[in-house]
Amino acid sequence: MNCNLSPIILFAFNRPDVLRNTIQSLLLNEEAKSSDLYVFVDGPRSNKSGEDEKVKEVQEYVKSIKGFKSLHYTFSEKNKGLGNSIIAGVSQIINQYGKAIVLEDDLVFAKNFLSYMNQGLDRYEKEDKVFSICGYSNKVKIPHGYEYDSYFCSRSSSWGWATWADRWNSVDWELKEWSRYSEMAKPFNKWGGSDCFKMLNDWKNGRNHSWAIRFCFSQFLQDKVSLFPTVSKVQNDGFDGQGTNCKKWSRFKYEFDYRGEKSFKFPAKTDVDKHLYKEAMRYHSIGIRIWSKIMYLIYR
Template identity: 50%
Template sequence: MLAPIVIFAFNRPEALQKLLDSLRMNSFYEESDKYIFIDGPRCEEDKAKVDEVVTIARKVASNISISPVNRGLGNSIIAGVSTIIAEYGKAIVLEDDLICAPNFLSYMNQALDFYENDNKIISICGYGLKIKRPRGYVGDVYLLGRSSSWGWATWKDRCEQIDWDIQDWNEFSSNKQMRRAFNKNGSDMYSMLKGYMEGKNHSWAIRFCYNQFKLGKYSICPFISKVDNIGFGEEATNCKQRYSRFKVNMDIAHSHEFLFEKDIESNKRIEKLCYRYHSITLRLYSKIRKTLHI
């Protein structure tokens, strides 16, 4: 059974159109059930663009949910994914600032099937950082202790393990050793979670990653990315800067055959290469460029 495609959109009709155009190039697009969740306008100025998004969505899907109020991306994704995954047992999730390679759906569905019974895997990521495959490494994917929100999928039993309210926050935040361990997946991890708990951001992704860390689970990531994020700019919800430190090798081979390892294990070399993208140095460089609008 193909996983349903769950898309979250807001006020960027051009971005949604580009995402849908890229998905149409995929095998299994027509056969896949599609659900589009559209958040309500934040103000009167948003209304016209949200209406455009609704018009585009109605041309490609009959399963459309339009919020009468602005719920925010985090609340929309948690509620929407929970609803769909309860029915199907799995789901492929996309936001409207992404474009997909023509083999994205093949990769995601195959990986979901292959790793469904591997309980150390919490999610399948379509996005993969630009890193070199270590010499002698077998397989087209690797394990990472940090999931990506840019084109991902998971299963019902994994989703049900997520504590979105972070009920153990007081215990965790007072444990220096645990905070340090969490930051091994990126120097920004604890600060982002702290920001959410203090009401400074509304990120669902950092809560997902924290639960992933707490449960000791991994994400499957591709060496050749099946997704790119084009949503950097002033209209973006979370990525308002134009510069992105997250580089990709986008898949141009379009192969529908992928080498997955049954007993895949984490690789320290790969983890180190991925950590560089979340290092203090690169984050500082990115912040400077954001401040200078370059």
Template identity: 40%
Template sequence: MQALAPIALFVYNRPKHTERTIKFLKQNELASESRLFVFSDGFRSGADETQVLEVRELLKHIDGFKSVEIIEAKENMGLAKSIITGVSRLINDYKQVIVLEDDLITSPYTLTYFNEALNRYRNEDKVMHISAYMYPLKNAGLPESFFYRAAGSWGWATWERAWKHFEPDIHVLEAQFDPAKKNAFTIDQTMNFWKQVQEFKQGKNNSWAIRWYASVFLKGGLTLNPSQSLVNNIGHDGSGIHSGINDIYNVIINPNPVTKFPDLIEEDRAAYEAIKDFLKHRKGSLWQRIKRYVAEHIIKK
């Protein structure tokens, strides 16, 4: 039996979110058998120092896992470098990793799902990424889990054999896209993935996730996904580095374990169409968009 994958948890300056994330993670049925590594980034400015130190104090009291190691960065690395460095370290040591951030609520079966999938598809080169989050899809006829092209960043796992294909250089990635690939990459232009590539290139974002998805996509890789999400992101309250204020992606976590995994290693067309439909209509009517815009800007002010 393969050893359980280590968990990499990335935290920064949100003590309340971090506390909730750890509370739910501890309730996982495999928590007591799992090694937890918490990567705490250094504060970016004096304004963040108090909360970063508050988070670090909280981390000293974590229990309920096989082992806990806290890695405190002396300087601010930023989320992208922090994740790339931390994931690479654990991949090097353990050949596999489960990755979470400080704003993710997990199901009691999230770690089970990850470890079962890591074991099941360990030697399937085409399967490069396991996601725990899924949009609130309306299509109830989907299988419990399925393959899809995009690599989600809200709770994920991978292996050394896949992570070695991660290409951090945006210019190398961009050069490999033609119009047909751009269309496929953006789910028939229903998601702004290509815009994220361009904004990274222009220094407008510092996303590790768009470079990882592009790396997987260009290798013809697939990602495993649950049809009902096993995590929910609680960071869309304006507190996150890259998150605004909205509930478009809010989900009800699946209370049950995933028991069925696909045998056929190919993208599920019904799931692809359901996701495309969600992405196409996710922002709602014009009136709903106006209300959301007003809410975001009033709260931010």
């Protein structure tokens, strides 16, 4: 690989077992040994009995990680929450390197994940239209004759992704122009799915702490796209009922890449394929979301 490898930023909390799975899958990537790893571990919540011990176990494991070019870790004494942790941690590292691959501790990666992410970052660094590179993809039907291993779509995924410092620093994390933004519900939902504006509005009103919806809203405002693989390089093991933001059931279905192929054919242009856009966005349709709520009640 000719590109300069991006640093890997990993956010962890209170689940040592899933973190071990995440690290072990990363180490199966040949590029891991040449990559700098930065791990941020959030502090325990004061109202959660026994969480302090779990966080300490995570911290001890993090100190023992080997196999990367370098290991750096930051342990927060207080609980910041995932959103605040990611914004602060990514801002710190991405402004040192100019780019970063960002992960959470309940993800498992294909053997070609790091190769795909680094090649994508290198390929589209100068393409201002591209806001992020995503390692996860919902299962989509590839149209006949489609010749690429990835496709462009709106709404970046937060399950194993990467971006560049200039794109990251363009995000208005405080939503300072809310009086204007609050009038954009219909176009935002049309762009990214029927649940977009509700999540944004819920953040504004303190009902969630999502960094990702603010990142996507900035992407919407700038009319930019994200790159997705046609076959997912990431599987999310967070749907076990223990994750902070995931239920025991997910409406998102994917096909995982077990092949390990590292030769990728990226789209020559940043145009959005209408068929693939429709395929990807159906996971955010009103009908699928209603079905999801029913399933959440069953599997809660």
